[in-house]
Amino acid sequence: xxxxxxxRVAVVLYGLVDWLVIMAPSLxxxxxxxxxxLGDSRGLDLVIASLVVAVPHxxxxxxxxxxxxxxxxxxxxxxxxxxxxLVVLALATxxxxxxxxxxxxxxxxxxxxxxxxxxxxxxxxxxxxxxxAEVTGRAVFRWLEPDAPPAxxxxxxxxxxxxxxxxxxxxxxxxxxxx
Amino acid sequence: MNRxxxxxxxxGAAGTVxxxxxxxxxxxxxxxxxxxxxGQPPDIVLRPRAWTTTDDRxxxxxxxxxxSGGRQAMAVARQxxxxxxxxxxxxxxxxxxxxxxxxxxxxxxxVFVRPMGPLLDAGxxxxxxxxxxxxxxxxxxxxxxxxxxxIRLLRTPGRYYSRRLGPVHxxxxxxxxxxxxxxxxxxxxxxxxxxxASSDAPWRxxxxxxxxFSSGRHGSTPGAQERLVPIFERHAVDLVLAGHDHxxxxxxxxxxVTYVVSGGGCKLTKVGRSxxxxxxxxxxxxxxxxxxGDRLVARCVQPEGQVPDRFELRARTRGRR
Numbered sequence: 001x002x003x004x005x006x007x008r009v010a011v012v013l014y015g016l017v018d019w020l021v022i023m024a025p026s027l028x029x030x031x032x033x034x035x036x037x038l039g040d041s042r043g044l045d046l047v048i049a050s051l052v053v054a055v056p057h058x059x060x061x062x063x064x065x066x067x068x069x070x071x072x073x074x075x076x077x078x079x080x081x082x083x084x085x086l087v088v089l090a091l092a093t094x095x096x097x098x099x100x101x102x103x104x105x106x107x108x109x110x111x112x113x114x115x116x117x118x119x120x121x122x123x124x125x126x127x128x129x130x131x132x133a134e135v136t137g138r139a140v141f142r143w144l145e146p147d148a149p150p151a152x153x154x155x156x157x158x159x160x161x162x163x164x165x166x167x168x169x170x171x172x173x174x175x176x177x178x179x
Numbered sequence: 180m181n182r183x184x185x186x187x188x189x190x191g192a193a194g195t196v197x198x199x200x201x202x203x204x205x206x207x208x209x210x211x212x213x214x215x216x217x218g219q220p221p222d223i224v225l226r227p228r229a230w231t232t233t234d235d236r237x238x239x240x241x242x243x244x245x246x247s248g249g250r251q252a253m254a255v256a257r258q259x260x261x262x263x264x265x266x267x268x269x270x271x272x273x274x275x276x277x278x279x280x281x282x283x284x285x286x287x288x289x290v291f292v293r294p295m296g297p298l299l300d301a302g303x304x305x306x307x308x309x310x311x312x313x314x315x316x317x318x319x320x321x322x323x324x325x326x327x328x329x330i331r332l333l334r335t336p337g338r339y340y341s342r343r344l345g346p347v348h349x350x351x352x353x354x355x356x357x358x359x360x361x362x363x364x365x366x367x368x369x370x371x372x373x374x375x376a377s378s379d380a381p382w383r384x385x386x387x388x389x390x391x392f393s394s395g396r397h398g399s400t401p402g403a404q405e406r407l408v409p410i411f412e413r414h415a416v417d418l419v420l421a422g423h424d425h426x427x428x429x430x431x432x433x434x435x436v437t438y439v440v441s442g443g444g445c446k447l448t449k450v451g452r453s454x455x456x457x458x459x460x461x462x463x464x465x466x467x468x469x470x471x472g473d474r475l476v477a478r479c480v481q482p483e484g485q486v487p488d489r490f491e492l493r494a495r496t497r498g499r500r
Binding site for chain 2: 022023025028029032033035036038039040043045046074076077080081083084087088091094095097098101102105106108109110111112113118140143145146
């Protein structure tokens, strides 16, 4: 397996982990409902709600990682930022849900009484968690790689016919630049 | 590795460990064992007073630890209403812990009126065995205020009392501290001993929150076997109902007494097996009890109507005065 293939597999795996992290709270609720003897459909709404957030974000996260791999001078910076983003995603997506549901139980029940779909609250909290993770990932990457072109300028660079140089070439040139 | 990389990697590593330990060991299991998702109440209209209670016939339901007002609590409550349609009953015995995630006074509608609405409209009465709500045998002013609110809002006659349901003499105990296990508990124990001794009912059922025998997360309640079991056995109690552990467990008859934990009213925790266990499962459920003459049939009913455990008892008339 050559290096490019390993990189692609790693990016796909990262996307899968990202997906699983977002799905975890809804799967925990669903599995508990199943174990308790509720019907198959109970808890499925939250699983679908998490899918709505998890699938696009897994693609976004994998795409971001792919871009950063091509733009960064050091592959280590890319993966440090990626792991930091994943940690924030895991903590935020679960803790936000548990905190909001546990601390404001009276308010949710009142909302549910008035027909407010709890699924909307679930999606909203997960979107906040995703936003926090994205901000973290990008900020850490920018902090580690201040010279890398911002993700937003990638398209412009492509339009000018300028592509980021492969990291291996850049890494190889580092000693010469310093000499 | 430069300084920034070291800091970023260290944060990532620390976060990964914290995430693995915190989420895997605590937060996700918490989400799985609690009932935090708000649910919709049962929208079933029941025929009022459809049950039949005579001197030798009665039906009732026992449910414990159902106070979340969440989705799982609503599913159990819905099945209680559906069971009423098939096998009507006139009484619900609440086995404690009837309000989680807030004070009962504030959550009365969410945790009681909404889920039990169809049964309340049908005229079903509710009895409460006080659970000390909910952290072990807590003893504080706050706990007492909570208990007073429960008694007032449910119009419960007192912290402990008995009532006759057809052929069943039902004893509802206050097993919170100091109710049964602390200073001053002798009053309730004396009352129980005397009232059981004077009962002429064919059936004697005791309801309390803390189980004398349990293989669940909390386990058997310290002191209960020493203080209560001799009284139960001396007066030939048939059935002891309890909650506290969020599961269902039935013992083999112990000294002639069958002990049931029916604490799967909305949350779930794991349950093991002990040498006294006849059946145990970590499931959402309530217990439906039918008494007809000298025969008692009890069914553990799950939210979709499954009956994983069913048992029969015969009245122990020989041991009575």
